Amino acid sequence: MMTTTQTRTDAAHSSGNGLENAYAHGRLGRRVPWLVLGATMLLSIVAFALLAAAGSTDGFNIVGAIMVGALGYGVVIFITSLLVEGMRQAKDRLVTALVTTAFIIALLPLISLLYTVVVNGLPRFDVEFFTWSMRSVVGEGGGAVHAIVGTLLMTLTAAVISVPIGLMTSIYLVEYSRGGPLSRAINFFVDVMTGIPSIVAGLFAYAVFALIFGPGIRLGIAGAIALAVLMIPVVVRSSEDMLKLVPNELREASYALGVPKWLTVLKIVLPTAMAGITTGVMLAIARVIGESAPLLVAAGFTANLNYDLFDGRMQSLPLFVYNSYIAQGTDAQAYLDRAWAGALTLILIVMALNLLARLIAKIFSPKKGR
Numbered sequence: 001m002m003t004t005t006q007t008r009t010d011a012a013h014s015s016g017n018g019l020e021n022a023y024a025h026g027r028l029g030r031r032v033p034w035l036v037l038g039a040t041m042l043l044s045i046v047a048f049a050l051l052a053a054a055g056s057t058d059g060f061n062i063v064g065a066i067m068v069g070a071l072g073y074g075v076v077i078f079i080t081s082l083l084v085e086g087m088r089q090a091k092d093r094l095v096t097a098l099v100t101t102a103f104i105i106a107l108l109p110l111i112s113l114l115y116t117v118v119v120n121g122l123p124r125f126d127v128e129f130f131t132w133s134m135r136s137v138v139g140e141g142g143g144a145v146h147a148i149v150g151t152l153l154m155t156l157t158a159a160v161i162s163v164p165i166g167l168m169t170s171i172y173l174v175e176y177s178r179g180g181p182l183s184r185a186i187n188f189f190v191d192v193m194t195g196i197p198s199i200v201a202g203l204f205a206y207a208v209f210a211l212i213f214g215p216g217i218r219l220g221i222a223g224a225i226a227l228a229v230l231m232i233p234v235v236v237r238s239s240e241d242m243l244k245l246v247p248n249e250l251r252e253a254s255y256a257l258g259v260p261k262w263l264t265v266l267k268i269v270l271p272t273a274m275a276g277i278t279t280g281v282m283l284a285i286a287r288v289i290g291e292s293a294p295l296l297v298a299a300g301f302t303a304n305l306n307y308d309l310f311d312g313r314m315q316s317l318p319l320f321v322y323n324s325y326i327a328q329g330t331d332a333q334a335y336l337d338r339a340w341a342g343a344l345t346l347i348l349i350v351m352a353l354n355l356l357a358r359l360i361a362k363i364f365s366p367k368k369g370r
Contacts, residue, residue: 238280
């Protein structure tokens with residue numbers, strides 16, 4: 001009995017993940033790659049900090065330090081694995097390190113962008129910024145409530161216009177189309193609309209309203225229609241892909257029970273694909289909410305708060321940021337602070353929409369059985 005217990009104890013000690021046992025058996029432990037990554041990152045950050053303190057660089061660059069640390073991790077883990085595990089395992093760890101490094105490098109611009117916008121936007125991220133407009137404001141003060149309201153109204157109206165059109169188009173292509181000339185024409189024009197420049201959509205909306213009300217007209221509804229033109233192909237493609245994922249067995253079971261096709265689509269197909277459709281709609285809204293060129297042409301620019309889409313010009317957050325940056329007054333820093341705060345607000349709105357899309361997708365996703 002004692003011999004069996006001693007044998008199990010020795011086996012447990014020999015199969016441990018400690019550094020000594022890992023090197024002794026020619027195999028790196030699970031913690032070794034993480035230790036190597038932490039060591040290389042720490043050395044890189046320390047080196048960049050020393051260079052910044054010595055005046056060799058303009059300042060401490062955290063993005064550069066992380067990038068150099070990630071590249072150094074690949075070299076160090078390859079050499080360590082080569083010495084301990086051999087060439088075959090070293091190549092495997094090198095490829096894994098390269099994939100990890102590529103992910104980190106791809107993520108660094110986003111981190112740098114978010115860091116810059118947050119740092120520069122927080123000084124004006126106050127109550128006044130969300131309650132005041134820029135009417136009669138020169139220099140410090142003022143806010144972007146007129147731009148926030150305009151963005152939300154035009155984007156919501158664009159969603160109300162584009163979602164039914166895009167969803168019904170995708171239903172026709174998936175459920176009713178037989179691959180005839182009409183479906184091929186629809187697919188062709190959807191592909192063309194996906195690739196058109198955004199300013200073309202603004203020119204289209206402006207031209208339509210100029211024919212009705214005369215040249216020089218700028219309305220919030222025109223900006224909403226320009227955004228809807230950009231949203232429709234995105235909604236069509238995302239909804240079409242989600243409807244195609246619905247198993248045909250569900251449709252056939254419904255038809256076998258005598259349910260008509262329109263009711264099958266309404267009660268079976270759409271609820272099953274609702275999570276993906278909702279996510280696609282939210283992503284389409286997030287894609288157009290940052291457009292500035294079509295709104296500059298169709299909705300115009302104003303410093304006043306306007307709640308009426310059919311009366312007068314309407315401001316948007318992208319144009320507010322653009323105008324604050326290019327039209328700096330005597331106090332340039334005040335305009336720059338408002339521009340950064342507007343950019344931060346727009347990023348937070350897009351982030352909230354993406355989180356809302358994930359929440360809705362989770363709520364409407366089909367429940368798995370036990």
